[in-house]
Amino acid sequence: MSRNRSKQNLKRAAVDRLEATFDRLAGRQNDTFDHRYRRRDGDYSPKLLSVDRDRELFRECVRQDYVYLMAQKFAAAPDFLAGLLPQSVLGRAQNGHGWFMDAKGQPLLFADATFDRVCSVLEGLTQLGHRQIRSWRNQQIDRLLKHLEKHFLDPLIPLEDEQGPLFGIDFFKGRMVAGEPFIKGLVLAGQMDDPDCRQRSLALLPFDFNGFELELGYGAQEVVRPERLVQLSLGDTGARAFSSAERRHLVELEVIVDEKKIYDYPEFDQAYFRRCLGDGVCDDLALLYIGRSYGFDAMLGAFLSDAVDTYDKFLEQCHPGGMDGYLVNQLVSLSYQNCGASPVEEEELARLINFAAKLNLPTTRLSSSHRRLIQYESGSDQPTLLQHWKFLVGEKLPRIHLGFSRELAEKFYQTAFLRFQAAGLPVPAPQFMGKG
Numbered sequence: 001m002s003r004n005r006s007k008q009n010l011k012r013a014a015v016d017r018l019e020a021t022f023d024r025l026a027g028r029q030n031d032t033f034d035h036r037y038r039r040r041d042g043d044y045s046p047k048l049l050s051v052d053r054d055r056e057l058f059r060e061c062v063r064q065d066y067v068y069l070m071a072q073k074f075a076a077a078p079d080f081l082a083g084l085l086p087q088s089v090l091g092r093a094q095n096g097h098g099w100f101m102d103a104k105g106q107p108l109l110f111a112d113a114t115f116d117r118v119c120s121v122l123e124g125l126t127q128l129g130h131r132q133i134r135s136w137r138n139q140q141i142d143r144l145l146k147h148l149e150k151h152f153l154d155p156l157i158p159l160e161d162e163q164g165p166l167f168g169i170d171f172f173k174g175r176m177v178a179g180e181p182f183i184k185g186l187v188l189a190g191q192m193d194d195p196d197c198r199q200r201s202l203a204l205l206p207f208d209f210n211g212f213e214l215e216l217g218y219g220a221q222e223v224v225r226p227e228r229l230v231q232l233s234l235g236d237t238g239a240r241a242f243s244s245a246e247r248r249h250l251v252e253l254e255v256i257v258d259e260k261k262i263y264d265y266p267e268f269d270q271a272y273f274r275r276c277l278g279d280g281v282c283d284d285l286a287l288l289y290i291g292r293s294y295g296f297d298a299m300l301g302a303f304l305s306d307a308v309d310t311y312d313k314f315l316e317q318c319h320p321g322g323m324d325g326y327l328v329n330q331l332v333s334l335s336y337q338n339c340g341a342s343p344v345e346e347e348e349l350a351r352l353i354n355f356a357a358k359l360n361l362p363t364t365r366l367s368s369s370h371r372r373l374i375q376y377e378s379g380s381d382q383p384t385l386l387q388h389w390k391f392l393v394g395e396k397l398p399r400i401h402l403g404f405s406r407e408l409a410e411k412f413y414q415t416a417f418l419r420f421q422a423a424g425l426p427v428p429a430p431q432f433m434g435k436g
Helices: 002-025 032-036 055-070 078-095 115-126 130-151 179-191 195-204 226-231 244-252 283-294 296-311 322-339 346-356 384-392 409-422
Strands: 047-049 108-110 156-158 176-178 218-224 269-276
Touching: 055 078, 055 108, 055 115, 078 108, 078 115, 078 130, 078 296, 115 130, 130 156, 130 179, 130 296, 130 322, 156 179, 176 179, 176 296, 179 283, 179 296, 179 322, 179 346, 195 218, 195 269, 195 346, 218 226, 218 322, 283 296, 283 346, 283 384, 283 409, 296 322, 296 384, 384 409
Parallel strands: 047 108
Antiparallel strands: 156 176, 218 269
């Protein structure tokens, strides 16, 4: 029985891959293949490969995966997708997801894949080299910061400038937002990942909704000297927790550099160092909380902060704490200069982090990436971010899957509904189209 089932699974994988190829070539949106093999059973053990040793296979998988992702529907301009999606391809290469599998459905893991190597393969498709993409990403963050500085005191802030919608988001075109809640949402989302803010949050609100001690992981983006990182063979610095003493030692060894200034690639780059093990914050729940508490304009501000956090991962110029942290600090400084106070109070941030912590109750695995938030999931007529707002205002929702974990919308929105009840923030019970 098990041998027959294994043969059937292999045949199914080959057929689904072929159908996905046909759909892609025909310009049809089809992410069924990608979703079905996101979670695999025991028949599919991963195969570890090397970018150098298996160069041609790596190049082919990268190209196929990028073209596949570009064929999906997004609420963003193609030139922005060309600068965004190589990051998604990298994650899929390192984890054996998407098109990084053989004809039998076996995941192909390229643990030594890097952003630059992915971009180099895609240069013929994107017309951009890895240094150009890194520089372009810096330009988009700088563009946002200058736009916010220009309009900081305006009662209404446009979400586009002379170059078009910020971050290429199509539903930003022609949209104005109220300045105060927009800035508040942006700063809240920008601070919720900061390790010091998370520690203070746990000190203020240490318990989950059932009164048990809340578990919360956190870490920080550090500027590093890549060659020294390699020399010490630290591996995945996000896989273990580094103590304060260990971090200080890495600064002494000049692996981590923390002087507050701009650093240039490739002499310097960034790496995530975990400081406390455990699950972090669900970005989807954070967006919902900010939307419910401060309105849609604040939710859009938080969404933009999430975009900066995504683009920040691979830059030509970086700053200790990440460019997202740098941007938020600039906004807080402007707020003190003009208003005499921060746009966000400590208790507001603590309530957000507590509400959105993955291990608060009910627990969740979901946390949509920026790519997922702007994607039209199969069966939806709107990107995920706008689906979240539909939930908050009580509109009927499609029965779709969300995020990398492919969580059922029914399950996620019920989780959100129960958390809002526990937090004393009533929202309409989720309603769905069609039969369950």
